Amino acid sequence: MCGLLGFIAAHGSAEKYADAISAALPCMHHRGPDESGTWHDDAVCFGFNRLSIIDIAHSHQPLQWGPAGEPDRYALTFNGEIYNYVELREELQGLGYHFATEGDGETIVAGFHHWGTDVVHHLRGMFGFAVWDKVKQSLFVARDQFGIKPMYYATTAQGTVFASEKKCILAMAEDIGLRLDVDLRALEHYTDLQYVPEPESLHAGIRRLESGSYATIQPGQQPQLHRWFDPKFPVRQVAPHDREAVFAKIAEALEDSVAKHMRADVTVGSFLSGGIDSTAIATLAKRHNPNLLTFTTGFERQGYSEVDVAAESAAAIGAKHIVKVVSPEEFAAAVPKIMWYLDDPVADPALVPLYFVAAEARKHVKVVLSGEGADELFGGYTIYKEPLSLAAFERVPSPLKKILARVGSALPDGVRGKSLLERGTTPIEARYYGNARSFNYAQLERVLRLARPEWDHREVTAPIYARSAQMDPVARMQHLDLFTWLRGDILVKADKITMANSLELRVPFLDKVVFDVAETLPVDLKVSNGTTKYALRQAMERIVPPHVLHRKKLGFPVPIRHWLAGPELYDWAQQIIRDSQTDDLLNKAEILQMLEEHRAAMTTGSGPDHSRRLWTILAFMVWYGIFVEKRITPEIDQKEYPVQL
Template identity: 75%
Template sequence: MCGLLGILSANGNAADYVPALQRALPCLHHRGPDEAGTWQDGDLAFGFNRLAIIDIAHSHQPLRWGPEGEPERYAMTFNGEIYNYIELREELTALGYAFETEGDGEPIMVGFHHWGADVVNHLRGMFAIAIWDTVDRSLFLARDQFGIKPLFYATTGVGTVFSSEKKAILEMAEELNLDLSLDRRAIEHYVDLQYVPEPETLHTGIRRLESGCTATIIPGGELVEKRYFTPRFPVKSVPKGREQDLFDRIARVLEDSVEKHMRADVTVGSFLSGGIDSTAIATLAKRHNPNLLTFTTGFEREGYSEVDVAAESAAAIGVEHIVKIVSPEEYANAIPKIMWYLDDPVADPSLVPLYFVAAEARKHVKVVLSGEGADELFGGYTIYREPLSLAPFEKIPTPLRRGLGRLSRVLPEGMKGKSLLERGSMTMEERYYGNARSFNFEQMQRVIPWARREWDHREVTAPIYAQSRDMDPVARMQHLDLFTWMRGDILVKADKINMANSLELRVPFLDKEVFKVAETIPYDLKIANGTTKYALRKAMEQIVPPHVLHRKKLGFPVPMRHWLAGDELFGWAQDTINESQTDEIFNKKAVLEMLNEHRAGVSDHSRRLWTVLAFMVWHGIFVENRIDPQIEQRDYPVEL
């Protein structure tokens, strides 16, 4: 695990940029406080910060390896963990290769020499990889199948720079002659979706290598990207009476995934909420670590905490449990710091309590497991049941359906049936664009008058939907979420917020072997019996405590609606809007009107307000240089 940074010079003078790399590396200190340094080889220079998890005394970065006759041909920095590194080492040893370390990085380089770019299909884990071939003078970049680990890049006349975090590239902007203008299309996508979708960032000159992709580049050349993994959910069925075989396969592959994700030379803990996903992971992890520590967070406000359920689960599975309660004051004070860590804003209020529970966990462990990805792979969002409720509309002729949509627009807000008519009048491609649905286009134009309808969510989602025409309705929604909500929100906060605390988060559900089983679950076994994740629940019946097994999904409740209307955050929100220098982006008068309407109870604008407020804080840090995020470089024990 580390923060990687590098530049491939277009003119063979990478050494000239080593001082810039050294200046930028502190931006990545939180990703790897155990070791730091730079290395260069004419065309290329690497910078790195290491968080030592496996083979702590060795496996220093950049890793070097070469076959017989070409010692140290390859140099690599990588961020992540390869969970099948032991099996890969055995396989490659049998093919005649020798190893000098016990870590999980060397098998990547040996595999790259043997399989070439196809090495990514042999890796089971989370990763962002940069391999420099000193003989061919070419750079190979790769991200894991689901996009758990980030990789940003920018190409100018100077060369191509790449990094685990965008802020390190921004730190080198002057040397790179980097375009620092804001991308208005990306801003509209952010306001529409509550996150910036891949491969965009809010800066025009910086992009992201997409999940499941590799890229190659030579000095002075263009970056050539290639997709190697596309998650799909082909139409499947299970013979009557054979459902238990599927449930057993799910249980076995999850057991195996958790066992592999527990591989580390440091202590591994687990996050634990009140839901089935984290409880299943923690229960399975307890089998491999009898002294497992679990962590949860919540709020003092009644109805906005899963602390009691999590504590009951911890007692049921027999683990020591640690709780962090977050106050409104702590919440508000942490927002600038969190926006700095994020690189681009993500308008998800649960980011803040996650930051605090990660900080608490880091006092005790260096690695935690979590349940991200279960909803997308196993059909866990309540909205996935919507095709059932809207099925009758599919039988209505299109002109009549459109008429019902027009009727819904004239019905009073809050009237029963208004939302059903509105959504029933639309196709799935029109109505569903992930779990973030805060602004419609008219509402967006109220706060960003320059918004263009052709830039709305359909510009992002249409190409993804085009890939899923042969899937069932639930699978289509899952497929969309894997490319949008999961990698734009879920995995960004999983990586950035935990790494802000030098804490490695591992996600056993997002494992390629788990996906091979999840993709075989038929439509009817995802949302059967009036629930979601039905097959997963059946698979976990003998593992998860009964009080969790059929508990309704809550997400992560944050009392944002109450705090923005009350004294907790209203004043902070008002000051943020008034002080923000975003007049060319937002109609600040309209935003203040929304805040006052929210306080008066005229309408619940909490999600819309939070989307704008998060951007304003981000803008104050990265564009205006007005807000000090008050980042401190914290050093932790190498072993914990």
């Protein structure tokens, strides 16, 4: 829902920037095509694009609100949804507060007046919002605990600008004296991890407010950052006879979450793949919408589609199902516009089919539910089994472990036991870096001209690991993924790509109440009996159709390894590399060689699969062509491309 843009002037006279705010707002017209508005006083200027979902006729923004005796003390601009707003409003009304709308935004402001910065702990939902207090001359900017909704900011001598999309800040750069150099450290992190990790962006002067954080800003001051959400995973052991109660508690929490996520004054549909996560959400959603529409996407190439399984699931729950099949030609043509909408590249090819299924869904509904977050909360990744297989090494004395490490290192590649010895003698902090890493350092040096060893992935993961030292190994991996892969890849594409189509995506697994249950699960209820998400599967046994209960999730798999080597994308990729003006950053001769090596490997069946590494580079090159070279103009609605960035 919606897109916000704001500016707090360092020395007053915010009205000088009102025209710049108005001019930049169309850059995210897609986030809120229903209406647009601005507001300012001497210190701040707010802009807003609205996608009307709740209280359509009345909850306009920017919103002014004040308690009795202080009318219009506060101004709010808010992106997201607060799913417990009905309960919060009733609570606040009981405390004497009055409301002029039936929307969720007003509860944020009243809650902020009553609870102060602790209001974030009362909110159940996804959000990025800003509240200006005229009396205290202070701005409060906050983001939800998981980072479902984005928030960018930049500070110069003129003040601090903040926005739901970086494009708006780029459009205002000249007005506020902001330099737009490429951040070389962020580029290395991106190339290493396939996404730009928070709080970085690829523009050195623009940062992101991290998930589960808030900032307080006063005129002329730097933002003061605070983390309000830092999960501890306080695991509780569960006796065998108590397991059924735990499964019931999970089902109850998820049912309640889906019910709250269905709150809307518009039609809500659901994405549906072939796995348990989206199927569970769709099945529960069907209870609240008998005419539920479900949507999936796939490719014609065999082995890269869950269309048939999704259709079977839709039939089993009685939902009308809509499918979008994506061709290689559509795939390639969509990449520039997708990079435009993303603001920073994400090297996940699943973005492309997501873009098309979102576009199809928007023809029918304004809101969809999806299954993101279940893997991180309930232990769904296969790699989470690794600590169990390496548990014996924890009992090995350090001197012997060092000897075993040397033995493992000396063994030739491919020798049985080498990988086990190397993994078992390597600390988890060095071994596990999240769910994506395109390059090892030797490969990184091959393509990235300015690679520096101190900027590798451990620079990103070490501070996160430092906060999880007391957790068990599986919980540490989950904790790391919450602050890397989930917010860096999954939630970026979930927000940016659906909002590109003016479609709101809601993620019921990433809910305060659901997380409170999942956070306490012991390891044997996450990975157990040879499966992942064990407790969730047991909880959903009476809910989801049997054919998906123990099926491995594929999501939206993409055949790029074949396409990059064949007539579908090989020439396209080669042209992007040759045309790109990134010679000072990337070794294009090496990248072209990688493309040839990949083509040969796919042709002969022997050799390296460079597809994910190539896709990481190609995504950056397209991004660079749009935002730095300004050579590539995405084929999008010109309402959204009004300013030369």
